[in-house]
Amino acid sequence: MRKLKSKKYRIKKKLSEELQEIELLKSWIESQQPERGSNPMSLPDLPSDAPLGRVGNPTLFSRYAGATRFEQLPISKKTKDALRQSKYIVMTDIQRAALPHALCGRDVRGASKTGSGKTLAFVIPLLEKLYRERWCRDDGVGVIVLSPTRELAIQTFLVLNSVGRHHDFSAGLLIGGRKGVKEEKERANKLNILVCTPGRLLQHMNETEHFFCSQLQVLVLDEADRMLSDASFKPAVELIIKDLPKDRQIFLFSATHPKDVKDLATLCLKDPEFVSVHEKSVTATPTNLQQTYIIVPLHRKLDMLWGFIRSNLKSRILVFLSTRKQVEFVYKAFAKLQPGIPLKRIHGKRKQEERMVTVSQFSKNPIVLFSTDVASRGLDFDQAVDWVVQVDCPEDVASYIHRVGRTARFDSVGRSLLFLMPSEEKMLDKLQAAKIPIREKKPNKDLVQSLSKLLASKIVQDPDLLRGVANRAVITYVKSVKKQKDKEIFDVKELPIDEFSKSIGLPFPPRMRFLNNEINNSSKKVSELSPIVEPENLDKDNEFELLPKEELDISDSSEEDREKDPFLTNDTANAADWEGRKIEHTMSPSTLSTRVSKKKKKKLKINIHRPVGTRVVFDDEGNSLPPLARLADINNARAPLDQIQDKKTEYYKKLREGLKKEDKDDKAQYHNRRREKRLKNKMKWKRGNTYEKEEDVSDSEGEAYANRPHKRSKIYFGSDDDDGEIKESKDKLGFIADSISLAEQEAVALKVLSAMHS
Numbered sequence: 001m002r003k004l005k006s007k008k009y010r011i012k013k014k015l016s017e018e019l020q021e022i023e024l025l026k027s028w029i030e031s032q033q034p035e036r037g038s039n040p041m042s043l044p045d046l047p048s049d050a051p052l053g054r055v056g057n058p059t060l061f062s063r064y065a066g067a068t069r070f071e072q073l074p075i076s077k078k079t080k081d082a083l084r085q086s087k088y089i090v091m092t093d094i095q096r097a098a099l100p101h102a103l104c105g106r107d108v109r110g111a112s113k114t115g116s117g118k119t120l121a122f123v124i125p126l127l128e129k130l131y132r133e134r135w136c137r138d139d140g141v142g143v144i145v146l147s148p149t150r151e152l153a154i155q156t157f158l159v160l161n162s163v164g165r166h167h168d169f170s171a172g173l174l175i176g177g178r179k180g181v182k183e184e185k186e187r188a189n190k191l192n193i194l195v196c197t198p199g200r201l202l203q204h205m206n207e208t209e210h211f212f213c214s215q216l217q218v219l220v221l222d223e224a225d226r227m228l229s230d231a232s233f234k235p236a237v238e239l240i241i242k243d244l245p246k247d248r249q250i251f252l253f254s255a256t257h258p259k260d261v262k263d264l265a266t267l268c269l270k271d272p273e274f275v276s277v278h279e280k281s282v283t284a285t286p287t288n289l290q291q292t293y294i295i296v297p298l299h300r301k302l303d304m305l306w307g308f309i310r311s312n313l314k315s316r317i318l319v320f321l322s323t324r325k326q327v328e329f330v331y332k333a334f335a336k337l338q339p340g341i342p343l344k345r346i347h348g349k350r351k352q353e354e355r356m357v358t359v360s361q362f363s364k365n366p367i368v369l370f371s372t373d374v375a376s377r378g379l380d381f382d383q384a385v386d387w388v389v390q391v392d393c394p395e396d397v398a399s400y401i402h403r404v405g406r407t408a409r410f411d412s413v414g415r416s417l418l419f420l421m422p423s424e425e426k427m428l429d430k431l432q433a434a435k436i437p438i439r440e441k442k443p444n445k446d447l448v449q450s451l452s453k454l455l456a457s458k459i460v461q462d463p464d465l466l467r468g469v470a471n472r473a474v475i476t477y478v479k480s481v482k483k484q485k486d487k488e489i490f491d492v493k494e495l496p497i498d499e500f501s502k503s504i505g506l507p508f509p510p511r512m513r514f515l516n517n518e519i520n521n522s523s524k525k526v527s528e529l530s531p532i533v534e535p536e537n538l539d540k541d542n543e544f545e546l547l548p549k550e551e552l553d554i555s556d557s558s559e560e561d562r563e564k565d566p567f568l569t570n571d572t573a574n575a576a577d578w579e580g581r582k583i584e585h586t587m588s589p590s591t592l593s594t595r596v597s598k599k600k601k602k603k604l605k606i607n608i609h610r611p612v613g614t615r616v617v618f619d620d621e622g623n624s625l626p627p628l629a630r631l632a633d634i635n636n637a638r639a640p641l642d643q644i645q646d647k648k649t650e651y652y653k654k655l656r657e658g659l660k661k662e663d664k665d666d667k668a669q670y671h672n673r674r675r676e677k678r679l680k681n682k683m684k685w686k687r688g689n690t691y692e693k694e695e696d697v698s699d700s701e702g703e704a705y706a707n708r709p710h711k712r713s714k715i716y717f718g719s720d721d722d723d724g725e726i727k728e729s730k731d732k733l734g735f736i737a738d739s740i741s742l743a744e745q746e747a748v749a750l751k752v753l754s755a756m757h758s
């Protein structure tokens with residue numbers, strides 16, 4: 001006991017000594033700091049009377065600009081220590097170029113390649129600004145960092161925490177998709193540094209009591225080009241900026257930063273410094289990134305992706321698709337096919353917790369992550385991504401740069417693969433103009449297999465899981481192409497929708513009313529198109545010549561393949577022969593709406609005779625409508641497609657008949673088995689045996705029943721009718737089998753039997 005007491009005393013004493021030391025240290029550091037509100041130039045090792053000039057002040061500026069290592073910068077010891085502890089020693093180009101301006105108090109627009117360290121280029125000066133202003137917790141919000149996505153906000157917050165670990169500022173994350181807005185509201189006005197997404201910040205600005213940013217010192221827009229031009233951010237960002245004080249420093253950073261951004265007017269920049277360190281670089285993308293593309297028709301993209309994944313089972317692969325539904329479908333379909341590598345997915349509709357877990361899991365080897373553009377900007381995955389695969393063409397060059405920028409970050413190497421449809425080849429010219437070195441590759445035909453039949457069978461086996469998603473995947477993809485601004489590259493009329501639907505296992509393409517106008521407006525173009533190629537003939541008929549795109553290859557010989565890839569080859573002899581420059585137009589009438597405007601109905605009603613046996617259709621005013629009128633819209637615009645339509649109708653008719661027959665056989669088989677089973681049970685009852693426990697029908701009766709998952713809940717105890725159908729009548733025994741226990745069912749059945757016998 002005595003020993004324990006003495007030990008406790010010793011610990012107490014040691015603690016109080018340490019506390020005293022800390023206090024002493026604190027007061028010493030305080031004495032080293034400049035007065036609150038003093039000129040930011042009055043740093044310890046800079047002349048306090050130095051004017052705040054532009055690069056024009058060579059003495060002053062060279063003191064900042066000459067530095068190559070963080071320790072040479074005139075920044076606080078707290079920041080320097082944290083930088084050293086985080087292993088940040090030598091500055092990157094953008095840090096060397098932007099930090100001097102930012103530390104001098106100027107507004108900065110910074111642009112540099114992806115993965116080149118822009119985050120530190122704004123995190124350091126924002127910490128220093130608050131430090132020099134002697135900001136303390138009670139001073140409220142001093143800095144706001146706006147990020148386009150929650151993941152990026154979290155990442156920036158982590159960097160801030162690491163570099164600002166010795167500072168005494170409070171920092172918080174305000175991002176959507178998290179519970180606890182109420183708690184956030186209580187904390188928000190006590191935070192000094194906010195890292196947020198625009199929507200959530202706006203919510204707090206509107207709803208949170210006592211949330212003021214009137215003292216704001218620094219505003220940062222990460223991925224500024226997107227924040228200021230993307231329609232989904234722009235309105236919120238503009239509203240936020242309106243509410244913030246005009247007299248603050250502002251940092252705008254991005255890998256893609258157009259020099260003349262019109263939208264900058266709203267920001268009230270004060271003669272900003274445009275720092276673009278890689279403007280004169282030979283390439284716009286990291287030099288250690290090896291970029292390739294292949295030409296692949298839409299309906300072979302999944303086959304291609306599958307082949308690629310199967311040949312890279314030891315890699316970390318990030319796959320970009322254009323819509324959430326596509327991500328869902330490809331993830332679910334590939335998961336069913338089991339490629340032999342873990343699969344993950346991320347998109348805007350996934351829960352925040354799941355998104356965070358997915359991002360953290362992506363750092364584990366090996367894995368495939370399917371993603372929308374939500375992961376295309378800013379994300380710095382813990383470990384190097386081996387491959388970035390763009391299954392759908394990015395909307396523009398900037399989007400391409402950000403997507404491929406998820407690999408080859410800082411000093412690591414990486415590879416990227418872009419799938420381009422023959423109709424999207426103009427994208428190559430744009431990439432070339434933007435100084436992006438990209439080479440053509442051909443897929444190894446031995447490693448490409450058609451998935452359509454496999455996927456079709458998976459959809460039949462599990463329609464609940466796959467059919468709806470597959471339909472939505474097609475619709476949303478077509479919609480996304482239609483919405484694209486760059487009509488030179490994206491042409492919805494060039495999409496082989498029928499083949500695409502078939503390739504992902506759908507028997508018919510989904511109906512897309514929104515395509516009506518496209519077809520009507522393009523009647524001339526459509527009429528020039530050649531007739532449909534039957535899916536089975538497609539491979540034979542589309543033997544396309546592949547033009548070498550050597551002129552695009554502006555990389556030097558050191559950019560040679562770092563590792564020989566089995567899937568991508570330069571060898572034309574072994575390349576798959578389905579690639580093509582031009583794919584036939586095969587948009588079927590079934591994808592189109594058959595609605596007819598009132599005006600047209602009126603016009604067509606005269607002089608058209610109804611063929612015998614045709615269903616009469618009435619218009620809104622009660623006049624009978626000739627049957628052809630319902631198709632008039634399409635026929636007017638697509639007269640030359642008559643032939644195509646005939647062929648298609650015939651093809652689908654055959655397909656439908658085949659399916660109907662199969663369905664009928666299935667049903668008959670199923671009913672026979674049911675009847676046999678029931679007869680057997682009845683015989684047992686009659687022999688006085690106890691009621692035989694009904695087996696799990698889905699197990700005993702296999703596929704046929706398993707595909708009717710909802711039927712069971714509707715089965716009532718009753719008699720079979722003649723054709724073997726289970727009678728769904730409640731009047732004999734008015735209860736549902738599922739609603740009582742098996743023991744109870746047995747008891748009731750016995751009672752009924754004994755009643756029947758007596």
Ligand SMILES: Nc1ncnc2c1ncn2[C@@H]1O[C@H](COP(=O)(O)OP(=O)(O)OP(=O)(O)O)[C@@H](O)[C@H]1O
Nearest residue numbers: 088090091092114115116117118119255378380410
């Ligand atoms: N001076 C440095 N020394 C060592 N590593 C650094 C340095 N600066 C940044 N890094 C590392 O480089 C990687 C990329 O940095 P960062 O995410 O800031 O790049 P970025 O330019 O913002 O990329 P993006 O354009 O994709 O947003 C990070 O892992 C970061 O830790």
